[in-house]
Amino acid sequence: MDLTRELLLDGRGDIVPLRPQAWSVLRLLATRAGQLVGKGEILDEVWSDCEVTEDSLVQAIGDVRRALGEAGRTALRTLPRRGYMLAINGEPIDDADLPIAAAPASDPEASIPSAVPHLSIVVLPFANLGDNPEQEYFVDGVTDSLTTDLSRIAGAFVIGRNTAFTFKGKAVDAREIGRELNVRYVLEGSVQRASNRFRLNVQLTDTATGGQVWAERFDKAAADLLDMQDEIVSRLANTLSAELIKAEARRAERSLRPDAMDLYFQGRAILNKGITPAVMAQARGFFMRALALDPDHIEAAVAAAHVDFAIGSSSMADDGPARFRAAENALNRVLLRAPNHPRAHMLLGAVQIRTNRAAKGIAECRQALALDRNLADAHGFIGLGKHALGRGAEVEGHIQEALRLSPRDTRAFLWFTIVGMAKLMLTNADLEALDWLRGSIEANPNFALAHFHLAGALAMMGDLKEARSIAEAGLALDPDFTICRYEVSALFLSDNPAWLARRERLYEGMRMAGLPDG
Structure with a gap:
């Protein structure tokens, strides 16, 4: 029976x-x-x-x-x-x-088969397209490390290495593997060395349809194999995290009765679109529905705290301090239940940085990185912390490390803005600041604060025509923005008098660009 x-x-x-x-x-x-x-x-x-x-x-x-x-x-x-x-x-x-x-x-x-777990995946052993035994170890190491690192993605269910390696060297059908292992996705890859370069090809397949969800090719100059393996795995893990969240969100949209995890993935996919009042409201709606269905859903609680932090940080509302308090309280509750949750530690550190506790926040972000070495956003927040401490010359190095781990990250636009702001606080770095702020808007035009920063910087440098055009584009995204609210938000980042005095120049530029005072 x-x-x-x-x-x-x-x-x-x-x-x-x-x-x-x-x-x-x-x-x-x-x-x-x-x-x-x-x-x-x-x-x-x-x-x-x-x-x-x-x-x-x-x-x-x-x-x-x-x-x-x-x-x-x-x-x-x-x-x-x-x-x-x-x-x-x-x-x-x-x-x-x-x-x-x-x-x-x-x-x-x-x-009727049991339901396939959300974001369930098997990483098949990557194929070695060369005859070098040393490369064989490298290829297996990439598979091993990627299996471990993908398991850190929120909500992921990853088939263990021992099972995955039973398919090594075999011709496989993704749909059959999906049925056999009860997973939604199969990741396959190959590594080939040509002269002094390595080429890695990967593809993610939907086991229900056999269709390709995502494919990518990485070319990299041959270097120390261990260092290269770490960088490749980090880039793959970060890229796959975003792609898997999008794929799960698309599945959830088709569900007639979405569960809490479906709603969480839909909210995360929206959260990745940018930072505007409309996006934040929509994302928060999904996370609150998820928590209504499952009050114990840790990922939805962390994501809802992320929304509060983002609203408070972006000067979107007058209740910024209350948003920071709500986020901090929620994250502390999560960490009581899941003390090793990397993103909760990182976001708690981010809240501390944004509420004039930069040194403590940087330490919290470093703890997050100790739990998940691929958490590129933690490097970004450490850069923000250095900016708040008035150590602007150090900021770019932290952002470059974030970009090394995740060059196409959905949150890279925020990192660019952090460097741009740090450069504005330095002497003779205004042109560099413009480049970074423009890069933020190019990476994601749905971040109003990047427009306001760029508008203020351009006005400071005498280009009022472009400054006013950029300011108008920002106000289309966040029509309720005021310089007064932004000044209050800056006080929560740092109360250093010299730092605040340098920012006064930016506020004056914003006024010249036509942004409302209050």
Whole structure:
């Protein structure tokens, strides 16, 4: 008899479907009812053949709580930073006592496959198109490292290396692999050395359709293999993160009944479009709907805090200080539940930097990088912190490191703006500042503050015609912007008198460009 993964709630008669991982978590806790089961033990037991973050466990716990309903609030207990315990009348129960709904194999419903996890992927061993054994180690190392690094993407489910390497050297069909491993995506690649250059080709395939989602080619001069491997993996991981979020958002748009994870991915895809009041409102709407469906959804909570931080940082509203407080409180709550969440640490550091605690914020961003070396945005925020500390000459180096890790990053426009602002604070660097600020608008025209910065800089240098044109374009994105609000926001970044005095020149340029005072 084949058992479906369904929970029969005693007394209600309701049959509640559970995803395979949530069912396995519940089963494990039931066999140890009344006892604490550590997070590590649950991850090792339930996800033994793949690499995932604690987010997958939190999502599974949320599924179990929703399935148990009101009983779940008292029966399933969280012991912060330690693990979980199933307490039923205070007494341990045997696995056999779990109420389940059995479905015979002849039942049509029993043959329906379990849902494929969101953002689930297998990285197949990359092909070595050369005969050099040293290159073989390099190619396998890229596959290994990429498997590990992709598992750090929020909400990702990545098939483990040992399973993936059983396909090494074999001709494969993406759709068959999708069915066999229950994943949505297959990543394949090859490495070829020609003279003193390496060429790496990669492609991401949708296992449901067999269609190509994304493909890329990287050419790089041959250097130290280990250093090159780290850089290639970082670039791939960052690019794939954005592409997978877009792909998951497109899937979610087609869903008639989107779940919390679907809504989260839709919000993230919108958040990547730029920073305008309309974009922020739309993204926040998705994250709040996700949290309404699943109050324990860590990624949606972090993303909602990101929206509050972005609104406060971009002078979009008069309640900037309240936005920063809300973001900080939310991120601290997340870190109590998931103390090793890289993006939560990074955003907490960003809030601290934007609220005149730059040294503390830089340390928080460095902790985020220790947890996820590919978190290019953390380098960007460290650059912002150096700007706030009046160490503008150091800023560009941090932004260049971010660009090395993620040259096509969806948030690169923000990094360009940070360098542009730092250059404006330096002596004899105005032309460089213009180049960086123009680069920000080219990278993403949907960031009003970059227009306002550029308009002020151009006016300072005497080009009033272009300054006014740029200012108008910015006001089309954020018509409620005022210089007064922007000045108040700057006070939260730094209260250094010399730093603030240098910014007065920019405010005067903004006025000359026609931006409203207040």
